[in-house]
Amino acid sequence: ETGVTQSPTHLIKTRGQQVTLRCSSQSGHNTVSWYQQALGQGPQFIFQYYREEENGRGNFPPRFSGLQFPNYSSELNVNALELDDSALYLCASSHMTFGNTGELFFGEGSRLTVL
Amino acid sequence: AQKVTQAQTEISVVEKEDVTLDCVYETRDTTYYLFWYKQPPSGELVFLIRRNSFDEQNEISGRYSWNFQKSTSSFNFTITASQVVDSAVYFCALSDWLGGGSRLTFGEGTQLTVNP
Numbered sequence: 001e002t003g004v005t006q007s008p009t010h011l012i013k014t015r016g017q018q019v020t021l022r023c024s025s026q027s028g029h030n031t032v033s034w035y036q037q038a039l040g041q042g043p044q045f046i047f048q049y050y051r052e053e054e055n056g057r058g059n060f061p062p063r064f065s066g067l068q069f070p071n072y073s074s075e076l077n078v079n080a081l082e083l084d085d086s087a088l089y090l091c092a093s094s095h096m097t098f099g100n101t102g103e104l105f106f107g108e109g110s111r112l113t114v115l
Numbered sequence: 116a117q118k119v120t121q122a123q124t125e126i127s128v129v130e131k132e133d134v135t136l137d138c139v140y141e142t143r144d145t146t147y148y149l150f151w152y153k154q155p156p157s158g159e160l161v162f163l164i165r166r167n168s169f170d171e172q173n174e175i176s177g178r179y180s181w182n183f184q185k186s187t188s189s190f191n192f193t194i195t196a197s198q199v200v201d202s203a204v205y206f207c208a209l210s211d212w213l214g215g216g217s218r219l220t221f222g223e224g225t226q227l228t229v230n231p
Contacts, residue, residue, distance in 0.1 A: 033216065033218070042206055042223045043160070043206070048213055048216050048218060055216060056213035058218075088158055090160065103162065106152075106160040108158045109158040109159070111158070
C-alpha cells in the first residue's frame, strides 16, 4: 500500500458533463502528478503540481485542469467530457528535493466511463 | 522526445519457467532514470525498481533481475521460476526532470500470464 488514496474509484458520466477526481498524497510528499491510462495502453502524463503551482504539462487540452491544496491533496477537473476521456486516472505523489529521482507512489486510480 | 518501447504485448508461460520482458528507450538526456512497475488487475502501479543512467550494474532481487545496457538503450526484466502471482501488466518507464519533480514516460506494457 502506497498511502495515496483516490476518489471516487469508479464513475460514469455523459458527454459534455464535468468531472472532479480527488487524490490524497502520501504523508510528507509535496508533488503530485496525474496520469491518464486508456484501456490497453500505458499511462500518459497529464500534469504535475508542486507547491500548488502547475509544474509541467503533457499533451492534454486546457479542459483538463488541476489544483493542489496546502495539505498537498489534489484535484483533477475535466470539462466538456468526450468519449475518449474514458480511462483510468492515476494520481502519483512524490517528495521533491534537488536531484529527486522521481520515485512516484501511485494510487489505485479512478476509472471514468463517458457515455 | 522521450520514448519507451515494449515490443512484447503479451507473454504466456507455464509456472516455473523463466521469462524476460524487453524494454528499449530513447532519450537525449545524459542523466535519467529507468523504472519498472507492475500493474495487477486492481489498477495500482507497484514500483519494482529504479536505475540511474550512470549505474549499469545488473541487479537481482529474489526472483527478479534487471539487465541495463546503455549501449543498446535497453533495460530488460527477467523473472526466474515464474509463479501464478506474477501475472500482471508490466510497464517500463523513463523519467525526465521538470524542475519541480519528475515526469515518467511509460511504454505500452507487457501482459504477462503465468499458467499453473
